[in-house]
Amino acid sequence: MDTQYYMNLEDQFGAHNYKPLDVVLNRGEGIWVWDVDGNKYLDFLSAYSAVNQGHCHPKIMQAMIEQARKLTLTSRAFRNDQLGLLYKELCELTHSHKVLPMNSGAEAVETVIKAARKWGYKIKGVPENQAEIIVCENNFHGRTIAIIGFSTDEHYKDGFGPFAPGFRVIPFGDIKALEDAITPNTVGFMAEPIQGEAGVIIPPSGYLREARAVCDKQNVVLILDEIQTGLGRTGKLLAEEHDGIEADVTLIGKALSGGFYPISAVLSNTDVLGVFMPG
Template sequence: MKSSEYIELEDRFGAKNYKPLDVVLERGEGVWVWDVDGKKYMDCLSAYSAVNQGHCHPKIKKAMLEQVEKLTLTSRAFRNDQLGPFYEELCALTGSHKVLPMNSGAEAVETAIKAVRKWGYLVKGVPEDRAEIIVCADNFHGRTITIVGFSTDPTSRKGFGPFTPGFKVIPFGDFKALENAITPDTVGFLVEPIQGEAGVIIPPDGYFKKVREICTANNVSLILDEIQTGLGRTGKLLAEEHEEIEADLTLIGKALSGGFYPVSAVLSNSEVLGVLKPGEHGSTFGGNPLACAVARAALKVLTEENLIDNARDVGAKFLAGLKEIKNPKIKEIRGRGLLLAVEFKSDAGGARSYCEKLKEQGLLCKETHNNIIRFAPPLVITPEQVDWALERINPTLST
């Protein structure tokens, strides 16, 4: 079948909740993908940072195939031989005390909300049904009803109410706003270290050190959503390490499986996850042996192949190259590690046309919030491949 035929099938039978570029992919390896017509592209999105280890990494693939032949799912009604080692290896790598495995990033966020509310009632002593969680404007934490209820994006919210109460919105990067928002009923502050979907918005230096101090002083659980920023993307294992802090709960997903399988996890100190008792929360697929085997292999690839350091070093080269672009329509170029963005001025006509032009040159990226292009290639990208990308990006974005 031709690309046009696949697109026609999607348009005829699928819900219209996405607006993808018109490229139909069928194969991937490392930073490269190929469409059904045989054309090769560099992937500069990494499935929204889920493919940090590169497409179809052979070591993760091997672990998955070996586990598929033995055992895929038991539910948590029984134990399996992959879950315990997954817990141990993940805790050792991240310095966590407890892990609760789920499937999607949104499930991890919902899990953290439930756990921190219960902690608020049982440990902090907040009166029942009065717990508040503070979040930031322009956040993106997923698509469930509860999560979109505290989004500030009108497209995410309109037509989906009524919404779950118990959330307070403050500006991102403003620690004074956090101080002023906290009340005796505040149980958590849920925040992204860098706002990815908002367009790679990086907070001021020192912001998270101050946030950590404020949360500690007020007995508020700091919940960091590292689903996109974690697992090497910013040049550290976790983005919180850039300011040498530790969250009370850290949420990871996406690259936790290297793109092979939906796996997410809530990492926590013992106090918060310790409030959950049997029957109070769970998931049929969460913590299944296939997911755990895949995640164990994905984590080993990140560390053993030095992908985190590569993201730091090659990301700095990529950012420096982007900053050489000369275009009066560009408002700002920013990034950390291999999470980079070019933001155009609001009257520049949007970023979609640039993405379409780059697609024609063999490079795939995607606009966000209409006027921002995010560049986030797999962490296996080499300096030479960055040069290849910049040779196409710079002249395209200079006009």
């Protein structure tokens, strides 16, 4: 069965929400992948950074196999002997205070929107239902209904309205625009350290450091979406380290599991994630 056979299967039975390259992969090892016709490729994409560690990393695979033989799922109705260890390791690795794991990058973004809004109401004193979050033009934070509502790519929004209010959009890399957009109801500023989907757009040097200072001055939560840039993709563990800062909330995902299963995490200081209670 050749490439065309598998492409025809996808076209016939799958929703047409992606348009991938006409290459059908069936094996990967380290930096290499092979297609069904036997061609070998050097994988520069790394699944948009989900396999920063390389395809089928043997240590990650072995850990997954060992755990799967003992226990695969408990649900949050019970505790288990691994979750606390994950929390501790992630906090120590990233200098965070609290962790909230999720299943996908978009789910992490949705969670931080909820957290920032609730922080605004409970801690900052913003009037109920008036919270605003500032985002950047050409952003990509996912494809859920709330997230595409503040996208500036009309293709992502076509046919999916109405959208949730509460977002202000400013140019990426423009500190003056950030300063001007902040109001007493601003609870958060969310940005990618490097915009990926928009075309690998790197902001001016020192931009994140200046954004950190503005958010400190105005009591605004700085949220950095490092789902693509985090975990080694830019040469440091987190891209924010290039500017020597720590965000109030950092989002990671993709490479967090080495490509073995969907996972993300909201990394935060105690003030922001501390607003969540059971229920």
